[in-house]
Amino acid sequence: MPKQAVLLLAHGTPETIEQIPEYLRNVTGGRPLPHEVIEEIQHRYALIGRSPLTEITQAQGRLVEAELAAVGERVPVYVAMRNWSPYITDIVSRMRADGVEEAAVLCLAPQNSRTSVGLYRSAVEAEAVGLRIDFTESWAQHPLLIEAFAERLRPAWNKLTAEAGTPVPVLFTAHSVPVRTIQATEVQPADPYADEARRTAELVAASEPEIPHWSFAFQSQGTSGGPWLGPTVEQTLETIAASGTKTVLLQPIGFLCDHVEILYDVDIFFREFAKKINLRLGRPESLNASVTLARAIADLAHQGLVRLKLVRKE
Numbered sequence: 001m002p003k004q005a006v007l008l009l010a011h012g013t014p015e016t017i018e019q020i021p022e023y024l025r026n027v028t029g030g031r032p033l034p035h036e037v038i039e040e041i042q043h044r045y046a047l048i049g050r051s052p053l054t055e056i057t058q059a060q061g062r063l064v065e066a067e068l069a070a071v072g073e074r075v076p077v078y079v080a081m082r083n084w085s086p087y088i089t090d091i092v093s094r095m096r097a098d099g100v101e102e103a104a105v106l107c108l109a110p111q112n113s114r115t116s117v118g119l120y121r122s123a124v125e126a127e128a129v130g131l132r133i134d135f136t137e138s139w140a141q142h143p144l145l146i147e148a149f150a151e152r153l154r155p156a157w158n159k160l161t162a163e164a165g166t167p168v169p170v171l172f173t174a175h176s177v178p179v180r181t182i183q184a185t186e187v188q189p190a191d192p193y194a195d196e197a198r199r200t201a202e203l204v205a206a207s208e209p210e211i212p213h214w215s216f217a218f219q220s221q222g223t224s225g226g227p228w229l230g231p232t233v234e235q236t237l238e239t240i241a242a243s244g245t246k247t248v249l250l251q252p253i254g255f256l257c258d259h260v261e262i263l264y265d266v267d268i269f270f271r272e273f274a275k276k277i278n279l280r281l282g283r284p285e286s287l288n289a290s291v292t293l294a295r296a297i298a299d300l301a302h303q304g305l306v307r308l309k310l311v312r313k314e
Contacts, residue, residue, distance in 0.1 A: 002101035002132075004308065005076045006068070006301040008061050009088065009107045009120045012081030013051040013259060017042050019084075026083040037223070044264040053259040054081065056288050057108065060257065063294035064301065073302055076100070082123055092127040102132045102312075104304025106297060108256050110145055111174065111200060112138035113193035115181045132311075134304035140196035141203060144296030148287050149200075150207040153251055156284035157211065164247040164280075169213040169240060172201035173233055174254030175261060176218035178225035194218075194229055200253045215240065219252070219270075220261045237274050237281070247280040256293060258286045 014023040020042050024033055045051065058079050065077040076098070080091035095103065107120040121135050139145060153170070160168050174197035182191030198216055205214045217236040221228040233250070240248050250270065252262055266283055274281035287293045 002312070003099045004102045004104070004305050005078060005095055005098075005100040006064065006305070007078045007080060007091070007095070007103045007105045007124070007133075008057065008064065008297070009105065009124065010053065010057045010079065010081055011109075011259075012084030012087075013053040014045075014084055015050065015054075017045050020045060023084055041260075044260055044268075047268060048260060048263040051259045051263070053257060054084070054086075056257040056259075057081075059289055060108070060294060060297070063289065063291065064297045067291075067294045067298035068301060071298070071302065073298075073305065075305065077301075078103075082120055088120075088123050089127050092124070092131070095131070100131065102134075102305075102308045103128070104134050104136070104301045104308065106136045106139075106300055106304070108297075109254070110138070110142070110256070111140045111193050111196040111254055112191075113177060113182065114188075114191050115177045116193075132308055134307050136300050136304055138192070138196060139296070139300055140200045142296050142300065144292055144299060146200070146203045146207060148290045148292040148296060149204045149251065149253055151290065151292055152284040152287060153204060153208060153249075156251075156282060157208065157249055160247060160249050160282045167210065167212045168247045168249055168282075169215065169245060170205065170208075170211050171215045171217060171233070171236060171240070171248055171250045172204065173217050173219040173250060173252045173266075174200075176221040176229045176232075178222070179227045179229060180225065182229070197254055204251070204253060220265050233270055234273055237270070237279060238277060241274075241277040241279045246278065247282070248274070249282045249284065251284050252286075255286065257288050262286060 014020050061077045061079040078091050080088040107117045109116050182193055184190040201216045215236050217231050217233045218229040219233045271281045
């Protein structure tokens with residue numbers, strides 16, 4: 001019987017500030033960025049120390065492997081990054097050397113987008129010649145993903161509500177993308193990303209009926225490529241503050257672990273922005289080593305492995 005495995009894909013992040021220029025070239029496909037943009041990103045990394053994305057993602061992989069083993073699916077789980085080491089090309093080569101012939105592949109971005117998940121899929125398919133793969137495109141509504149976010153949201157909301165003396169609203173966020181990248185074209189339909197991100201937020205909010213009000217915004221807009229998806233977090237925080245609200249809880253539902261878009265964008269920039277408009281901003285713990293998240297990914301991986309077995313039997 002062919003040897004099976006699971007491959008988890010993530011964005012990747014440099015280990016040092018000095019590696020950021022090379023990392024950004026990977027992100028942009030070699031397109032040069034203005035020096036001031038590179039300096040700004042280096043500044044952000046310096047403020048948070050470093051991004052723990054790689055270590056956390058590798059730990060998530062170990063948790064998923066343990067969850068699969070617990071249900072009798074004893075397969076190795078590999079972790080690869082698109083923009084930094086361990087690179088997809090190196091990990092797929094290692095899988096071949098280990099004798100892997102079939103792999104269930106998942107991108108650790110639940111909401112499907114051509115500019116993220118689509119690029120990961122293309123990168124894997126380009127390297128996985130000779131391997132049979134099953135690629136999960138979207139899992140924005142998986143019940144265990146929703147439960148994992150709710151598990152993090154609930155204690156943070158209870159604590160902030162107790163401190164504020166009144167039920168506080170919640171602002172859900174996901175990473176913005178250029179509007180042009182999700183628009184319908186002559187050869188493909190509109191990208192589902194924006195709708196899927198909002199749907200994840202809706203389901204998490206619905207799981208916590210005590211929340212009096214919730215909003216949704218796109219964060220971390222870029223400065224190139226034309227207009228980016230909004231509303232922005234800054235615009236939404238201003239609307240919340242204008243309503244007389246003094247405290248808000250912000251939960252990113254497009255990210256599965258701590259990295260620069262959370263540790264800097266949320267914990268530093270948005271918090272300081274909120275303070276300037278007399279708004280206190282809190283954030284739940286990121287999913288990181290959530291066992292519920294690992295169970296969600298393990299379930300999706302198992303489904304992929306089963307589909308590979310079924311195709312083989314046809």
